[in-house]
Amino acid sequence: xxxxxxxxxxxxxxxxxxxxxxxxxxxxxxxxxxxxxxxxxxxxxxxxxxxxxxxxxxxxxxxxxxxxxxxxxxxxxxxxxxxxxxxxxxxxxxxxxxxxxxxxxxxxxxxxxxxxxxxxxxxxxxxxxxxxxxxxxxxxxxxxxxxxxxxxxxxxxxxxxxxxxxxxxxxxxxxxxxxxxxxxxxxxxxxxxxxxxxxxxxxxxxxxxxxxxxxxxxxxxxxxxxxxxxxxxxxxxxxxxxxxxxxxxxxxxxxxxxxxxxxxxxxxxxxxxxxxxxxxxxxxxxxxxxxxxxxxxxxxxxxxxxxxxxxxxxxxxxxxxxxxxxxxxxxxxxxxxxxxxxxxxxxxx
Amino acid sequence: xxxxxxxxxxxxxxxxxxxxxxxxxxxxxxxxxxxxxxxxxxxxxxxxxxxxxxxxxxxxxxxxxxxxxxxxxxxxxxxxxxxxxxxxxxxxxxxxxxxxxxxxxxxxxxxxxxxxxxxxxxxxxxxxxxxxxxxxxxxxxxxxxxxxxxxxxxxxxxxxxxxxxxxxxxxxxxxxxxxxxxxxxxxxxxxxxxxxxxxxxxxxxxxxxxxxxxxxxxxxxxxxxxxxxxxxxxxxxxxxxxxxxxxxxxxxxxxxxxxxxxxxxxxxxxxxxxxxxxxxxxxxxxxxxxxxxxxxxxxxxxxxxxxxxxxxxxxxxxxxxxxxxxxxxxxxxxxxxxxxxxxxxxxxx
DNA sequence: AGTTAAAATGTGCTCGTACACGCAAAATAT
DNA sequence: ATATTTTGCGTGTACGAGCACATTTTAACT
Numbered sequence: 001x002x003x004x005x006x007x008x009x010x011x012x013x014x015x016x017x018x019x020x021x022x023x024x025x026x027x028x029x030x031x032x033x034x035x036x037x038x039x040x041x042x043x044x045x046x047x048x049x050x051x052x053x054x055x056x057x058x059x060x061x062x063x064x065x066x067x068x069x070x071x072x073x074x075x076x077x078x079x080x081x082x083x084x085x086x087x088x089x090x091x092x093x094x095x096x097x098x099x100x101x102x103x104x105x106x107x108x109x110x111x112x113x114x115x116x117x118x119x120x121x122x123x124x125x126x127x128x129x130x131x132x133x134x135x136x137x138x139x140x141x142x143x144x145x146x147x148x149x150x151x152x153x154x155x156x157x158x159x160x161x162x163x164x165x166x167x168x169x170x171x172x173x174x175x176x177x178x179x180x181x182x183x184x185x186x187x188x189x190x191x192x193x194x195x196x197x198x199x200x201x202x203x204x205x206x207x208x209x210x211x212x213x214x215x216x217x218x219x220x221x222x223x224x225x226x227x228x229x230x231x232x233x234x235x236x237x238x239x240x241x242x243x244x245x246x247x248x249x250x251x252x253x254x255x256x257x258x259x260x261x262x263x264x265x266x267x268x269x270x271x272x273x274x275x276x277x278x279x280x281x282x283x284x285x286x287x288x289x290x291x292x293x294x295x296x297x298x299x300x301x302x303x304x305x306x307x308x309x310x311x312x313x314x315x316x317x318x319x320x321x322x323x324x325x326x327x328x329x330x331x332x333x334x335x336x337x338x339x340x341x342x343x344x345x346x347x348x349x
Numbered sequence: 350x351x352x353x354x355x356x357x358x359x360x361x362x363x364x365x366x367x368x369x370x371x372x373x374x375x376x377x378x379x380x381x382x383x384x385x386x387x388x389x390x391x392x393x394x395x396x397x398x399x400x401x402x403x404x405x406x407x408x409x410x411x412x413x414x415x416x417x418x419x420x421x422x423x424x425x426x427x428x429x430x431x432x433x434x435x436x437x438x439x440x441x442x443x444x445x446x447x448x449x450x451x452x453x454x455x456x457x458x459x460x461x462x463x464x465x466x467x468x469x470x471x472x473x474x475x476x477x478x479x480x481x482x483x484x485x486x487x488x489x490x491x492x493x494x495x496x497x498x499x500x501x502x503x504x505x506x507x508x509x510x511x512x513x514x515x516x517x518x519x520x521x522x523x524x525x526x527x528x529x530x531x532x533x534x535x536x537x538x539x540x541x542x543x544x545x546x547x548x549x550x551x552x553x554x555x556x557x558x559x560x561x562x563x564x565x566x567x568x569x570x571x572x573x574x575x576x577x578x579x580x581x582x583x584x585x586x587x588x589x590x591x592x593x594x595x596x597x598x599x600x601x602x603x604x605x606x607x608x609x610x611x612x613x614x615x616x617x618x619x620x621x622x623x624x625x626x627x628x629x630x631x632x633x634x635x636x637x638x639x640x641x642x643x644x645x646x647x648x649x650x651x652x653x654x655x656x657x658x659x660x661x662x663x664x665x666x667x668x669x670x671x672x673x674x675x676x677x678x679x680x681x682x683x684x685x686x687x688x689x690x691x692x693x694x695x696x697x698x
Numbered sequence: 699a700g701t702t703a704a705a706a707t708g709t710g711c712t713c714g715t716a717c718a719c720g721c722a723a724a725a726t727a728t
Numbered sequence: 729a730t731a732t733t734t735t736g737c738g739t740g741t742a743c744g745a746g747c748a749c750a751t752t753t754t755a756a757c758t
Contacts, residue, residue: 004443006744017708022746032706052443053406054744057713094353094401170695177691184533184649217691300533335695338687342526342566346519346684355714366738371716381736403714406743 005046014042025050052324062096063322065315066119068112068129068140071103076287077263078130080308083349088315097319100124109133116140126150126318128311131158134205138162152318154310156206160330167314167332171206174303174336175213178259178282181301181338182226183217185280189225190256193279195248197233197241197264210261229255241267255279265302269293286339286347294341304337304347354395363391374399401673411445412671414664415468417461417478420452425636426612427479429657432698437664446668449473458482465489475499475667477660480507483554487511501667503659505555509679516663516681520555523652523685524562527608527631530650530687531575532566534629538574539605542628544597546582546590546613559610578604590616604628614651618642635688635696643690653686653696 102119131137141162152165257280265283317328451468462485480486490511501514606629614632666677
């Protein structure tokens with residue numbers, strides 16, 4: 001039954017005015033050493049914590065946070081991010097949190113840089129981005145450091161020293177999770193492929209980490225005989241991505257399983273069950289087309305990277321820091337959710 | 350760039366005093382029909398939303414919430430709940446949220462009822478419980494209804510009409526998830542057991558739902574030949590639970606896999622790898638002993654019921670309702686998290 | 699000693715809302 | 729007609745913190 005002590009309480013107990021207590025709290029000087037000590041002692045004794053409600057009401061400032069995201073008509077993987085932004089706006093709008101959205105074209109590196117610079121030109125208190133282009137992201141991050149803007153990143157890893165906050169998955173470990181699933185899905189002997197598909201190979205390191213984890217798992221668990229083949233696939237000139245995939249499937253018909261390291265597993269599931277020898281598929285992300293194939297049984301498992309949660313948590317971490325001085329951890333690694341046809345629905349929206 | 354309009358703004362625009370606007374908002378009467386209409390119109394036009402911060406500061410009321418939980422030295426499954434309570438206290442303490450803990454002995458039905466009644470005797474605004482004993486839980490819930498106390502439940506399902514809020518998992522579906530995992534773990538033919546272990550069988554329906562889901566899955570997916578055996582295990586007089594388990598294992602050595610519907614899977618994993626024919630184990634809950642066996646490979650998968658999240662979300666739903674009038678959904682079904690040796694660590698605390 | 703600057707402390711308003719109170723005009727009663 | 733109640737509205741204070749400004753106390757000079 002402990003009361004929340006106020007500045008007035010502390011002042012009364014020490015025998016000074018609240019102005020003096022306030023000066024001690026904010027270290028604004030003009031207080032004798034002696035009384036400062038007394039005030040501090042009493043504050044400590046009664047565990048004084050300033051009332052964040054009153055604080056907020058008084059300092060009626062607006063906190064602008066800029067967010068740099070891929071434009072809406074690009075990869076549907078990013079769609080849940082927008083819902084997260086709206087949720088934070090709803091929850092914290094009355095606390096003076098203003099979120100400003102900026103969109104870049106993921107196909108055009110230069111747009112990432114230019115829109116990113118535009119986003120921080122208005123001098124927000126914080127800047128959140130998905131650093132698809134790590135070189136450009138670092139340039140923006142450095143500009144933020146100069147102007148004292150907190151930098152948060154999600155989904156893609158960049159050099160920790162450049163940013164204040166990162167949230168995402170441990171990609172190496174997610175590769176291992178995928179491998180552990182294949183391990184129970186395959187027979188005693190199997191040919192497996194790691195398949196990196198992306199229209200543009202921005203995030204090479206992103207895929208490499210997953211690859212490393214996947215290979216390591218089978219290095220350690222040797223009781224099944226597995227051969228791992230690594231393939232990079234990209235839209236070829238004169239062919240659609242679908243044609244490229246069909247071509248790949250024909251050339252590699254001997255594969256028992258394919259680990260698709262991007263959200264494009266549905267491309268391999270398309271065309272469906274050619275025969276009972278169709279390869280086992282494990283991929284990433286709960287995008288609509290993947291879900292459809294998961295339900296059909298064409299994809300065995302998906303790993304959920306939860307972009308919505310990533311955006312929600314990065315924004316709330318920043319917000320709580322500015323509003324309530326809650327320190328945030330420099331790095332947050334989200335769970336590696338294993339999704340199949342029986343549990344996917346609980347992870348949507 | 351829309352401003353947040355205040356009562357004062359509205360008053361100025363209408364040409365009345367803030368007192369009048371306030372009376373309209375709270376429907377306290379003493380306002381002429383005519384001006385009331387005008388005020389309402391202007392509020393609607395400028396989308397007036399009362400500032401929850403100021404509101405909270407003024408109405409300095411304390412919201413007492415009572416929580417009924419199993420006492421700490423019982424099943425370790427409940428341990429994460431306490432952390433959730435502390436977190437909510439930290440986050441909402443300054444908003445006047447006070448959480449009062451009450452503990453019952455899960456071995457003694459009567460203690461549930463008596464401590465529960467004690468918990469609501471102090472007339473809290475809300476009451477959260479884990480309704481292990483559904484009959485007694487309904488009695489308490491009815492008492493709450495009479496005295497206008499909001500009733501929230503988690504983990505165990507009770508009649509929806511009796512309570513205001515429920516959070517937990519869809520148990521039928523979680524049985525199906527377990528079955529879908531066995532499906533890929535077993536060979537073409539297999540003998541599987543559903544094993545209900547509990548020192549006391551309070552939550553019979555809890556287990557039945559899981560059983561039903563498990564069986565249904567194999568009814569639908571018939572491409573593997575599975576025989577399902579159902580067993581109830583309970584501490585027998587004169588024997589320790591461990592001895593009972595050993596006895597069960599010896600008598601049922603032919604089993605290829607065992608689905609343990611409670612958090613006691615570790616009991617079957619104990620004694621470890623008797624031979625290469627040891628049964629495949631899938632169980633529930635990330636309690637310490639289960640995790641240890643998961644790492645060792647004695648348990649293949651665990652389904653995470655996330656008691657911490659259950660408590661956290663039920664409390665925050667109530668809190669946001671009282672503080673900010675946020676309506677809560679009557680029922681919230683949490684994801685059925687699939688956990689193995691490679692991803693468990695991200696789900697712990 | 700008196701004057702003045704500097705240091706230490708107190709006072710009072712503000713943020714937006716809730717609510718008690720006050721006071722005039724209108725409606726009713728005597 | 730005057731007294732009294734009712735209706736409709738305005739005023740003012742409080743919640744706790746922050747900050748500008750006022751006031752007192754102490755120190756430092758002539």
